[in-house]
Amino acid sequence: MVRCAACLFIFRVSAYKVYVQIKYRIKISHRCDFAVGQPTRRGMDWGALYHDTGDSLVQSQRSSLALVPMASTSSTTTRSWATMDDAHDVAETRSSRAAHQLISFSLSRSMSFQVLEYDVESAYSPLVAYSFTVNYILGVGSLGVPYALYHAGLLFGSIMLLIVSWLSYITVMWVSETTVRARELDAMNTHTKLLADPMHFPEVTTLCERFLGHIGARVYQISLLGLMYGGLIGYAQVFVNSIASQLASFAMSNVAVAIVFGLIVVPLSCVDLNEQIHVQVGMAVLRFVALLTMIVSAAVAMWTDAADSGSTTTTTTPYLSDVPLVDFRGFGLLFSTTVFSQLFQHSVPGLLAPLSRANQPKAAQIFGGALLTTTLFYLGLGLTCCYYFGDRISSSVNLNWANFTWGLDPVPIWARCLTALVVLFPALDTLSVFPLIAITLGDNLAVSLRHCCTFLSRSQVRVFCRLVAALPPLVVAVLVSDLSVTLQISGVFGVYVAFLAPALLQFVARREDPRDNMYSGRFSGDFYIYLVLLFGVAAFGILSFQIGTQGV
Numbered sequence: 001m002v003r004c005a006a007c008l009f010i011f012r013v014s015a016y017k018v019y020v021q022i023k024y025r026i027k028i029s030h031r032c033d034f035a036v037g038q039p040t041r042r043g044m045d046w047g048a049l050y051h052d053t054g055d056s057l058v059q060s061q062r063s064s065l066a067l068v069p070m071a072s073t074s075s076t077t078t079r080s081w082a083t084m085d086d087a088h089d090v091a092e093t094r095s096s097r098a099a100h101q102l103i104s105f106s107l108s109r110s111m112s113f114q115v116l117e118y119d120v121e122s123a124y125s126p127l128v129a130y131s132f133t134v135n136y137i138l139g140v141g142s143l144g145v146p147y148a149l150y151h152a153g154l155l156f157g158s159i160m161l162l163i164v165s166w167l168s169y170i171t172v173m174w175v176s177e178t179t180v181r182a183r184e185l186d187a188m189n190t191h192t193k194l195l196a197d198p199m200h201f202p203e204v205t206t207l208c209e210r211f212l213g214h215i216g217a218r219v220y221q222i223s224l225l226g227l228m229y230g231g232l233i234g235y236a237q238v239f240v241n242s243i244a245s246q247l248a249s250f251a252m253s254n255v256a257v258a259i260v261f262g263l264i265v266v267p268l269s270c271v272d273l274n275e276q277i278h279v280q281v282g283m284a285v286l287r288f289v290a291l292l293t294m295i296v297s298a299a300v301a302m303w304t305d306a307a308d309s310g311s312t313t314t315t316t317t318p319y320l321s322d323v324p325l326v327d328f329r330g331f332g333l334l335f336s337t338t339v340f341s342q343l344f345q346h347s348v349p350g351l352l353a354p355l356s357r358a359n360q361p362k363a364a365q366i367f368g369g370a371l372l373t374t375t376l377f378y379l380g381l382g383l384t385c386c387y388y389f390g391d392r393i394s395s396s397v398n399l400n401w402a403n404f405t406w407g408l409d410p411v412p413i414w415a416r417c418l419t420a421l422v423v424l425f426p427a428l429d430t431l432s433v434f435p436l437i438a439i440t441l442g443d444n445l446a447v448s449l450r451h452c453c454t455f456l457s458r459s460q461v462r463v464f465c466r467l468v469a470a471l472p473p474l475v476v477a478v479l480v481s482d483l484s485v486t487l488q489i490s491g492v493f494g495v496y497v498a499f500l501a502p503a504l505l506q507f508v509a510r511r512e513d514p515r516d517n518m519y520s521g522r523f524s525g526d527f528y529i530y531l532v533l534l535f536g537v538a539a540f541g542i543l544s545f546q547i548g549t550q551g552v
Helices: 002-030 084-089 094-109 114-122 126-137 140-152 154-187 204-211 213-246 254-270 277-304 328-341 345-352 360-392 397-401 413-448 458-479 483-512 526-550
Strands: none
Touching: 126 277, 126 345, 126 360, 140 154, 140 213, 140 328, 140 360, 140 397, 140 413, 140 483, 154 204, 154 328, 154 345, 154 360, 154 483, 154 526, 204 213, 204 345, 204 483, 213 254, 213 397, 213 413, 213 458, 213 483, 254 413, 254 458, 277 360, 277 397, 277 413, 328 360, 328 483, 328 526, 345 360, 345 483, 360 397, 397 413, 413 458, 483 526
């Protein structure tokens, strides 16, 4: 009797699983992934960040998510944007990589139906998506915000930071809108193959190719290349400056520190790495601790520490420095730094993909909350450091803690430990981030140059391009130690990525599909599109003029 009951139970469970699979396949037919009925003109491989080899996608964990063949009405074979061959176009950021690897890891350990497991258990919660977004935004640019605020004036700088953050939220939601429109337009296209893969979200490079054409996609790719090189140079500068400041007693030159840094990161950039999510979560916690330590210690020092203050006239508490309120000469540095510090538009599809369908509509709150968090961090760090350090503020603000006494004599052990955390953590963080960016940039270059280096094997081209990505930033970091210079030039590339490309995508996609979707809102209309385009073009013109006339 027990055996019969057990058999009946197993049969009912099996029947239910078959029913769920069939039901899910029917749903897939109504929400097919991105594809267009024309050949793909692919340039750089922005999917290399998923898999470090840059050769092909790892399909062992996704074998059940195969292509659904459909009859083609054309006599020639039509390639889909969403085919496995074209899936290299996805993932442009380290947050996208982490999202993909977390999903893949969960799927590989699941014994149940993979698509169902992804949709129910392996998807991100809004809190995890928020954490990944904040972790990505809070990069090297955060260290340059106080310096930029001081030189542009604290009032003007704070207002500009708020404006850039608000516009960044608008453009982030435009990228989300365009992503959904691309998928819905593909669902109505019956002449291409459909990828039955719920993890596939078209990345911004693919969206630019789809809506802005080949030229728009190329400009976007070049802008991303500029941002990647800027990021590599910035991380190298932070490491060299931070370590050299702590080893001043050893008379260690920047060249020697750069060589040591290169001996560590260049070999790591030439091999295949698997980014560990738990390590990144730990780094995110330490990053918050370091930033909070700087904010709190600078605020407390205004009332307790006159020795480290930048004020030369104030002899009583609070020890406040003279800070300009408005200085338009610093607009170029301010705009570049704020754009670079709040930039994650190119990461949006990779952050949307792991969200469950129930949480997809919450993306506006997730991204808005992340931008609000980073804005408050930047304002807190900028206000306290500007008022306390004054004109002594460093272009990489963590260096102001290199000789920080905390108002104590002698300096206790706990204060020395906090100083080491503030100064050295950004440098140590670069050891994990620099190789990932170099691998991404190198693999993208390898795909772009695959037809130019036919005398080399594929692996040799990949290693060569990774060296091209990793070595020049080390040289530049020795020649140019000022982080603000790197941020200012990187901001030129960031204008297109952060403002112009999302606005153009929103404009063209709305003309092709005017229907609202889950990410449409009060800022989706043409008025805001024209406003962002005008702001982006004007800012780009002023920034270029100031760089050309005043230098960097």
